[in-house]
Amino acid sequence: MAEIKFKLYENIFIETNVQNPDYDGVILILYPEEKNVPKPRHIGSFLDKIAAIDKHVHKAVTLWNCDYVSGGRLIISPTGKIGPYNDARVLRDAAKKGMTRALEAGCRKPLLAVQNFVDFPEGELVSILGALEALYTPLQIRERDPTNNFIRLGIHAHEKADEKFEKVVRNAIALEKARILTRDIAGGDPERMAPGKIVEYVKDSFRDVSNVSINVMDDPKKIQKEYPLLAAVSRAANHIDRHRARVLTLEYKPSDLARVTDTLILVGKGVTYDTGGADVKISGRMAGISRDKSGAAAVAGFIKACSILKPPHLKVIGVLCLCRNSIGEDSYVADELLVSRSGKTVRVTNTDAEGRFAMADSVFKMSELADKELNPHIYTIATLTGHAKLCYGSHSAAMDNHSARSMNHATRLQLSGTLLGEGVEVSVVRSEDLAVNVGKCKGDDLIQVDMEAKGRNHQLAAGFLIKVGGLEDKNVRYTHLDIAGSAGMPPEEPTAVPILSLCHLHKVLL
Numbered sequence: 259m260a261e262i263k264f265k266l267y268e269n270i271f272i273e274t275n276v277q278n279p280d281y282d283g284v285i286l287i288l289y290p291e292e293k294n295v296p297k298p299r300h301i302g303s304f305l306d307k308i309a310a311i312d313k314h315v316h317k318a319v320t321l322w323n324c325d326y327v328s329g330g331r332l333i334i335s336p337t338g339k340i341g342p343y344n345d346a347r348v349l350r351d352a353a354k355k356g357m358t359r360a361l362e363a364g365c366r367k368p369l370l371a372v373q374n375f376v377d378f379p380e381g382e383l384v385s386i387l388g389a390l391e392a393l394y395t396p397l398q399i400r401e402r403d404p405t406n407n408f409i410r411l412g413i414h415a416h417e418k419a420d421e422k423f424e425k426v427v428r429n430a431i432a433l434e435k436a437r438i439l440t441r442d443i444a445g446g447d448p449e450r451m452a453p454g455k456i457v458e459y460v461k462d463s464f465r466d467v468s469n470v471s472i473n474v475m476d477d478p479k480k481i482q483k484e485y486p487l488l489a490a491v492s493r494a495a496n497h498i499d500r501h502r503a504r505v506l507t508l509e510y511k512p513s514d515l516a517r518v519t520d521t522l523i524l525v526g527k528g529v530t531y532d533t534g535g536a537d538v539k540i541s542g543r544m545a546g547i548s549r550d551k552s553g554a555a556a557v558a559g560f561i562k563a564c565s566i567l568k569p570p571h572l573k574v575i576g577v578l579c580l581c582r583n584s585i586g587e588d589s590y591v592a593d594e595l596l597v598s599r600s601g602k603t604v605r606v607t608n609t610d611a612e613g614r615f616a617m618a619d620s621v622f623k624m625s626e627l628a629d630k631e632l633n634p635h636i637y638t639i640a641t642l643t644g645h646a647k648l649c650y651g652s653h654s655a656a657m658d659n660h661s662a663r664s665m666n667h668a669t670r671l672q673l674s675g676t677l678l679g680e681g682v683e684v685s686v687v688r689s690e691d692l693a694v695n696v697g698k699c700k701g702d703d704l705i706q707v708d709m710e711a712k713g714r715n716h717q718l719a720a721g722f723l724i725k726v727g728g729l730e731d732k733n734v735r736y737t738h739l740d741i742a743g744s745a746g747m748p749p750e751e752p753t754a755v756p757i758l759s760l761c762h763l764h765k766v767l768l
């Protein structure tokens with residue numbers, strides 16, 4: 259099948275003139291009056307006029323016939339009041355609503371006007387990304403009808419060409435390409451994005467990309483040997499070829515390895531469907547769970563961003579732990595005693611805590627590999643616990659191990675997230691979050707999850723990964739990101755977090 263993708267390069271232009279006849283409508287983000295953001299020259303007085311006759315323009319998106327802009331259509335999308343507790347998300351939301359309204363109005367060649375706004379230093383980038391989000395069409399809908407919903411897109415910031423703004427636009431396009439890949443994988447249904455299909459899709463997406471290499475492990479015997487905990491989760495799915503586990507490794511390397519100063523290692527949870535296993539999810543709690551692969555999807559997306567923006571200082575290894583937690587006669591069950599890659603025994607206690615198993619052996623393998631890499635930092639990215647969502651709503655939880663915490667890593671990630679409109683909350687892994695994972699039965703090293711421990715589920719999951727991954731005592735930086743609340747649940751589109759935060763923090767952006 260031909261790759262179904264959006265045209266994102268050839269049909270996006272930087273425009274210096276909001277009257278360019280190549281467009282059929284202009285979207286303007288309207289800031290609160292008291293912020294005194296200068297309005298584009300041609301339409302300033304028009305805006306003053308309509309603001310005088312309709313105070314509602316600061317509350318809802320409106321569309322006006324205006325002869326001073328392309329296509330005679332002006333879509334005004336207000337940010338609403340901006341107070342000291344707001345962040346750049348107000349710009350993202352305004353741009354997204356404005357673009358959505360433009361498409362509804364029939365625009366196919368919209369021109370988005372963005373402005374510098376001192377309160378939010380990355381405001382231009384965030385606004386463009388918000389508008390691009392509105393243009394996304396889910397993969398399976400595109401495969402039925404590959405017609406693009408836009409023909410060309412213009413972005414206007416200044417009346418003169420400007421190198422700095424060109425970088426902003428190039429960053430936005432690269433980030434959006436990365437996020438499309440992530441949304442496609444995370445949002446694909448359990449069959450379209452079964453483990454085998456994800457491998458095909460990712461290979462296709464990186465075909466002709468010379469700075470990324472791909473390795474696929476799909477032999478069940480090898481997976482059993484090298485990733486025994488993942489293999490246990492996959493057991494009931496093993497007899498269905500497309501559903502059985504795969505470990506997909508992507509590696510980004512810049513052209514000049516001598517310039518590399520940092521190695522990032524990202525392990526993503528890619529549970530394509532989670533029935534809960536033998537501890538089956540009941541009462542309709544399964545709906546939406548195909549998003550349980552959002553962590554792995556984000557890992558692939560981050561590598562995509564690197565492949566386009568080519569950061570010279572980074573080497574990146576991404577591991578997608580792909581499996582399906584099916585239910586069947588060969589399901590793994592509570593009470594089984596498994597032996598992890600590290601040699602530690604792990605007692606199964608609830609088959610629905612499969613995400614930590616899917617990643618555990620990869621984390622251990624990567625923690626050994628990290629010893630040989632330059633300045634390594636390991637991440638796990640996973641929709642891991644409902645508890646993270648209960649604690650932080652639609653924001654990600656970031657948890658450092660001792661080594662990453664000594665550099666305030668999660669806090670720095672939080673700051674990057676705030677600048678780009680992704681919410682990250684710092685959560686602290688404490689000694690009890692490690693201790694609770696110690697095996698309870700005589701001789702057991704670890705338990706999968708202590709079902710009695712309530713109230714610290716997302717932190718103790720990080721504790722499990724630290725222990726099973728051999729990261730408790732050694733000085734390798736490790737940060738676990740629980741995106742269960744932030745990845746986006748149907749009917750919302752996948753959010754593709756935390757690609758923006760990671761790209762900003764690790765200086766992937768131009």
Ligand SMILES: [Zn+2]
Pocket residue numbers: 532534583609610611612613
């Ligand atoms: Zn589960």
